[in-house]
Amino acid sequence: MLFDLRDVDCERGGTIVLRAVTASIPEGASCVAGPSGSGKSTLLRLLNRLADPDSGAVLYRGTDVRERDVLDLRREVCLVPQLPALLDGDVAANVRFGAELAGRDTDVGRVLRLAGLDDSYAGRDAGRLSVGEQQRVMLARALALEPRVLLLDEPTSALDAESTGAIEETLTELRERLDLSVVLVTHDLAQARRLADWVVRLESGRVMATGAVRDLIPA
Amino acid sequence: MTVGIDVSLGEVAASLVLVAIALAVSLRWRTGMESDYLVAVIRSFIQLTAIGYVIQAIFDEDSIALVVALIVVMVLFGAYTARGRAARVPGAFVPLLIALSLAAVATLGLVVGLGIFEPEPRYLVPVGGMVIGNAMIAAAVALDRLGDEIADQASRIEATLALGATSTQAAAPIVRRSLRSGLIPIVDSTKTTGLIFFPGTMVGMLLAGAEPIDAVRLQLVLLWTLFGAIAIATLVATNLAYRNFFTPFHQLREPSGP
Numbered sequence: 001m002l003f004d005l006r007d008v009d010c011e012r013g014g015t016i017v018l019r020a021v022t023a024s025i026p027e028g029a030s031c032v033a034g035p036s037g038s039g040k041s042t043l044l045r046l047l048n049r050l051a052d053p054d055s056g057a058v059l060y061r062g063t064d065v066r067e068r069d070v071l072d073l074r075r076e077v078c079l080v081p082q083l084p085a086l087l088d089g090d091v092a093a094n095v096r097f098g099a100e101l102a103g104r105d106t107d108v109g110r111v112l113r114l115a116g117l118d119d120s121y122a123g124r125d126a127g128r129l130s131v132g133e134q135q136r137v138m139l140a141r142a143l144a145l146e147p148r149v150l151l152l153d154e155p156t157s158a159l160d161a162e163s164t165g166a167i168e169e170t171l172t173e174l175r176e177r178l179d180l181s182v183v184l185v186t187h188d189l190a191q192a193r194r195l196a197d198w199v200v201r202l203e204s205g206r207v208m209a210t211g212a213v214r215d216l217i218p219a
Numbered sequence: 220m221t222v223g224i225d226v227s228l229g230e231v232a233a234s235l236v237l238v239a240i241a242l243a244v245s246l247r248w249r250t251g252m253e254s255d256y257l258v259a260v261i262r263s264f265i266q267l268t269a270i271g272y273v274i275q276a277i278f279d280e281d282s283i284a285l286v287v288a289l290i291v292v293m294v295l296f297g298a299y300t301a302r303g304r305a306a307r308v309p310g311a312f313v314p315l316l317i318a319l320s321l322a323a324v325a326t327l328g329l330v331v332g333l334g335i336f337e338p339e340p341r342y343l344v345p346v347g348g349m350v351i352g353n354a355m356i357a358a359a360v361a362l363d364r365l366g367d368e369i370a371d372q373a374s375r376i377e378a379t380l381a382l383g384a385t386s387t388q389a390a391a392p393i394v395r396r397s398l399r400s401g402l403i404p405i406v407d408s409t410k411t412t413g414l415i416f417f418p419g420t421m422v423g424m425l426l427a428g429a430e431p432i433d434a435v436r437l438q439l440v441l442l443w444t445l446f447g448a449i450a451i452a453t454l455v456a457t458n459l460a461y462r463n464f465f466t467p468f469h470q471l472r473e474p475s476g477p
Contacts, residue, residue, distance in 0.1 A: 012473060013473055048381065049468060049470065050377060050380060050381060050470060050471075051470055052466075052468070052470065070468045070469055071383045071384075071385065071469065072383070074380070074381055074382065074383040075382070075383040078381065078382065078383075079381040080381075081374060081377065081378045081381065083374060085374045085375040085377075085378035085379075086375075086378075087375070087379070087392075088392070097379075097382065097384075098382030098383055098384070101382065101383055101384055101388060102383055138378070141382065142382070145382065145383065
């Protein structure tokens, strides 16, 4: 299994967000689906230790994430947040940022193309891009780390239908071109069906069901 | 040097006329600062009068131990006061305490070590008070900015951590801006000193009848020492305080303040 969550409890700001969550997420394309406030984003943040559970364990490929070097883990299991949060400067500097921290060179043009942007974006001011373009730059800078797993937190929640379709197309292409597992958080069951093969359904911090998308989210 | 000025209590009270004008303006524009003005005036009167008697007692005793005790109290009170300003910074008291202590020890150690001042209460008390007071203000401004920016930019910090950045790397731009906000006032006042701003020591010495060149030289010593002390305090306070926002595993802690 890619991830195993074992009896995970998590509290944020005095509120229990996840309770007794036990679930497995296999290699490939999976999603964590549920309504707003069900604990999806919190669960995603546990997978690369942006947060730790109050009790229980999170295993990545059979090893407790707490036994891994946290920085290496985050470069291997890279999270793209829900809203764009780019650094000041141009697109190229943003794309190179994480890879440079890891001491790697980046082919900026290549990762921009993987994220659905052309080379001309490299010199543009990141702060002047549209939300959809910024979201693609967020994706590009994650891809620059050459991760084995991408964690995507509602990657299209701030986008219109056209941009959503384009991002979904890019994500599908990425999976075909790169040896990459994806865990996607979404409240949109139709999107879960389009992009994922496996689903963990959450409601009020509890796992309601886990299994193949075709079984749990029928068309 | 002789002190040729004798100020009566009546003259002290008369100087409040400008505060009364400021109060009237404040009332007219409904700034809501009126009670702050009154508290500031009353506190400054009580505190300065009290410290005047304390300093007089220390001068009379001529005891270095009493000077050290007074400076310890000033550092503790300074850290406590600055912590109130930096309410959004978790555990701000200890970084501030260390920062103000270092600033006081480094400054007083330097001026005594270089032989600029004798290790006597008459010199150590006013210099210590000036250094701690200014360092407190600068450190409080820097930590106030640090707390606000980290709260406002939590999502950007976490997005940076998600790329494998350490907490130091993720916080670096905010720490730099906080340092700048703490240091800009002293840098600007040092740049403009003598042009549009006469520092207090020089004014005091001139009023007390000292030669202008003597006043300038002493002022330069104090100005540059103060500059260094403020830089030390701001650097230390900011560099220790930002760590309190993160866990040892480079995770951004949940906000705890208001």
